[in-house]
Amino acid sequence: MTWLVPLLVLVPLLGAAVALGLLRHQELQRAITVAVLVVAVAVAATLMVLVDRHGTIVVQVGGWEAPYGISLVVDRLSALLLTVSASVLLIVLLFSIGQGLAADDEDAPVTIYYPTYLVLAAGVLDAFMAGDLFNLYVAFEMLLVASYVLITLGGSEQRVRAGTTYIVTSLIASAIFLASIGLVYGATGTVNIAQISERVADLPEHVQLLLHTMLLIGFGIKAAVFPLAFWLPDSYPTAPAPVTAVFAGLLTKVGIYAIIRLETIIFPRPQLNTVLLVVAVLTMVVGVLGAVSQTDVKRLLSFTLISHIGFMVMGVGLGSVVGTAAAVFYTVHHIVVQTTLFLVSGLMERVGGTTSTRSLGGLLKAAPLLAALYLVPAFNLGGIPPFSGFIGKLGLFRAAAVDGSPLAWVTVGAGVVTSLLTLYALMRVWDAAFWRPKPAAEAAAPHASVAEPHAHLRSPEPAPLTVSEATGEAYHPGGSATVTDEAHASSASHPTTGSTPTHTVPADSEGVGDAPERVRLPRMLVAVTTVAVLGSVALTVVAGPLYGYATRAAESLESPDRYVQAVLGGVR
Amino acid sequence: MTLTLVLVIAMAVLFSCGVYLLLERSLTRMLLGFLLLGNALNLLLLVMSGAAGRPPIGDSAEGVTDPLPQAFALTAIVITFAVSAFLLALIHRSWKLSRADEVEVDEADAAIGRDRDESDDDPESDHDPRAPEDADDPHDRGAGADPDATAPADREASR
Numbered sequence: 001m002t003w004l005v006p007l008l009v010l011v012p013l014l015g016a017a018v019a020l021g022l023l024r025h026q027e028l029q030r031a032i033t034v035a036v037l038v039v040a041v042a043v044a045a046t047l048m049v050l051v052d053r054h055g056t057i058v059v060q061v062g063g064w065e066a067p068y069g070i071s072l073v074v075d076r077l078s079a080l081l082l083t084v085s086a087s088v089l090l091i092v093l094l095f096s097i098g099q100g101l102a103a104d105d106e107d108a109p110v111t112i113y114y115p116t117y118l119v120l121a122a123g124v125l126d127a128f129m130a131g132d133l134f135n136l137y138v139a140f141e142m143l144l145v146a147s148y149v150l151i152t153l154g155g156s157e158q159r160v161r162a163g164t165t166y167i168v169t170s171l172i173a174s175a176i177f178l179a180s181i182g183l184v185y186g187a188t189g190t191v192n193i194a195q196i197s198e199r200v201a202d203l204p205e206h207v208q209l210l211l212h213t214m215l216l217i218g219f220g221i222k223a224a225v226f227p228l229a230f231w232l233p234d235s236y237p238t239a240p241a242p243v244t245a246v247f248a249g250l251l252t253k254v255g256i257y258a259i260i261r262l263e264t265i266i267f268p269r270p271q272l273n274t275v276l277l278v279v280a281v282l283t284m285v286v287g288v289l290g291a292v293s294q295t296d297v298k299r300l301l302s303f304t305l306i307s308h309i310g311f312m313v314m315g316v317g318l319g320s321v322v323g324t325a326a327a328v329f330y331t332v333h334h335i336v337v338q339t340t341l342f343l344v345s346g347l348m349e350r351v352g353g354t355t356s357t358r359s360l361g362g363l364l365k366a367a368p369l370l371a372a373l374y375l376v377p378a379f380n381l382g383g384i385p386p387f388s389g390f391i392g393k394l395g396l397f398r399a400a401a402v403d404g405s406p407l408a409w410v411t412v413g414a415g416v417v418t419s420l421l422t423l424y425a426l427m428r429v430w431d432a433a434f435w436r437p438k439p440a441a442e443a444a445a446p447h448a449s450v451a452e453p454h455a456h457l458r459s460p461e462p463a464p465l466t467v468s469e470a471t472g473e474a475y476h477p478g479g480s481a482t483v484t485d486e487a488h489a490s491s492a493s494h495p496t497t498g499s500t501p502t503h504t505v506p507a508d509s510e511g512v513g514d515a516p517e518r519v520r521l522p523r524m525l526v527a528v529t530t531v532a533v534l535g536s537v538a539l540t541v542v543a544g545p546l547y548g549y550a551t552r553a554a555e556s557l558e559s560p561d562r563y564v565q566a567v568l569g570g571v572r
Numbered sequence: 573m574t575l576t577l578v579l580v581i582a583m584a585v586l587f588s589c590g591v592y593l594l595l596e597r598s599l600t601r602m603l604l605g606f607l608l609l610g611n612a613l614n615l616l617l618l619v620m621s622g623a624a625g626r627p628p629i630g631d632s633a634e635g636v637t638d639p640l641p642q643a644f645a646l647t648a649i650v651i652t653f654a655v656s657a658f659l660l661a662l663i664h665r666s667w668k669l670s671r672a673d674e675v676e677v678d679e680a681d682a683a684i685g686r687d688r689d690e691s692d693d694d695p696e697s698d699h700d701p702r703a704p705e706d707a708d709d710p711h712d713r714g715a716g717a718d719p720d721a722t723a724p725a726d727r728e729a730s731r
Contacts, residue, residue, distance in 0.1 A: 145654060148655075157670055164599065164662065167658075168594060178613050183616075
């Protein structure tokens with residue numbers, strides 16, 4: 001069944017080429033993109049079962065034997081992440097198709113979207129299978145170049161600005177990674193991960209430390225761990241909702257995957273584990289404090305994304321089978337839940353016209369289903385007991401308790417505080433956006449008490465808006481002529497200045513208001529988001545087998561000899 | 573392993589110039605920095621193939637030079653080429669949109685900075701380069717609402 005493995009890269013790439021040729025046939029293009037990802041999900045799921053039964057599958061591309069050719073390696077960790085990412089890619093694709101079908105959406109995907117998306121998929125899937133460092137680099141570049149295009153989609157001024165931060169940071173990360181590949185080759189004479197693993201122990205201590213640190217920094221930027229995470233909340237929120245969702249779900253996890261491989265196969269010795277644990281604590285705490293101070297839902301979610309990367313780094317840093325198993329399980333949980341939350345924030349933006357918690361309000365009445373769709377993954381991310389977030393965190397804390405060192409206990413404390421603060425930040429969004437009625441928007445916001453006393457000190461609203469507020473309802477028909485077709489319910493007059501300095505889009509002064517009638521969301525978007533939420537709940541249902549799988553994956557990771565044996569076979 | 577000193581020095585110079593330029597705010601300089609950095613990396617890969625002087629192919633007494641780093645460098649060159657093309661397109665787009673080559677301060681960041689400055693009642697906040705000078709000017713705030721339409725003209729005016 002080894003022929004299945006290359007399909008995961010080949011099919012998306014060929015699909016991208018075909019989709020690019022069909023720029024004028026939108027429906028055909030959509031159908032092909034969906035078909036490609038359905039095939040990818042099917043192949044990945046098959047591999048997941050096969051690998052668990054028969055052990056690691058290795059394909060030597062082009063028939064060149066291991067240390068010289070390119071190896072694609074699918075072990076349990078790879079297979080699990082391949083399946084989850086292919087499914088998430090498919091879900092997000094369906095969401096963006098739903099956006100495209102709802103014709104009133106300004107973020108509707110343009111024709112270049114689908115081919116680029118498939119290249120991104122090929123890059124992500126290739127990264128999870130790469131058996132040598134240089135192939136991993138090529139996979140990274142594939143997904144990065146696709147992500148450059150996606151993050152600047154439409155090319156508005158804001159996106160170009162945000163994209164530049166992202167692109168330059170990624171370029172530097174890639175440069176560091178490539179430089180460390182060069183140095184690894186100079187030191188060991190190979191880029192094959194299995195062979196590096198064999199040879200690295202013979203190197204002098206300081207050379208090992210240098211290579212290890214450089215690779216860790218390169219991957220750390222991609223994974224957005226604390227001192228290297230500044231770029232993420234600047235760049236992700238401006239992209240269209242599905243793009244942000246897939247980036248948040250997958251791109252940082254590719255970095256985490258690389259860190260797991262690095263710490264278990266390439267440098268199995270616990271050389272930098274202390275550093276990793278300290279970084280994990282800082283990532284968790286700094287990330288979540290950033291989330292607490294945000295007033296924009298997408299930015300807030302970006303900060304919780306950073307913060308929860310800390311949990312995965314913590315699992316890796318513990319350097320034990322239980323720790324790695326918990327990290328793997330948490331990665332799977334986080335891919336699904338974070339993607340779902342970003343999709344939901346996309347829907348909130350559709351209904352409320354903005355993602356700022358200062359101007360959102362009354363969404364519970366406007367869209368009750370949306371409220372449920374938000375609440376479930378929010379509880380999940382915060383770690384409320386029945387959900388998978390709780391199970392993942394419990395696993396991590398147990399692993400730390402088994403470890404028993406003072407630093408491990410510190411990470412447990414930080415993890416608990418982070419969970420609580422995550423829940424606080426997400427519930428604040430719930431209070432502001434769903435719970436409170438729209439008219440009392442400014443006064444009722446619990447968090448506003450911190451920020452709002454200074455609101456009057458801030459500069460006055462732009463002149464046109466002030467005029468429309470002063471004249472009230474009577475002025476609105478004229479003033480809101482441009483927004484009536486996009487604002488879903490524009491009957492509200494807005495007594496207080498609903499706009500923050502950053503969100504003075506005209507729709508803000510309208511919003512959904514206290515509109516009694518419910519807002520109709522496009523069915524497909526709601527359906528896809530519901531499937532995503534159900535998927536995140538399903539993680540709880542299958543948590544037992546999944547955790548077992550993760551533990552078996554961690555067992556084979558923590559004994560790198562098995563990996564080396566599988567890749568190199570008799571060649572020694 | 574023997575290294576060629578000239579190549580190492582050239583690589584160091586390219587690295588330092590490249591990183592310096594990448595840290596600039598101007599997009600064009602970033603592109604130049606990226607190109608220098610790419611070439612520095614190619615040199616690094618090449619240096620890793622060992623001492624100079626051996627033939628790339630054929631039979632010779634001292635053996636052939638290691639071909640693998642050259643294959644890496646070739647791949648890296650192709651990737652650098654693609655990314656430069658994208659960066660050029662980005663610069664073009666940025667120029668068409670705003671007639672400016674600079675990367676702006678993130679508005680949301682600046683807003684949070686202003687909140688903090690005002691709550692501290694910090695008299696220096698007006699001179700904070702990260703807080704745009706429009707803090708007291710309602711018209712500029714209005715321009716922030718619709719960056720596509722009025723921001724470039726506004727920026728010209730504020731100079």
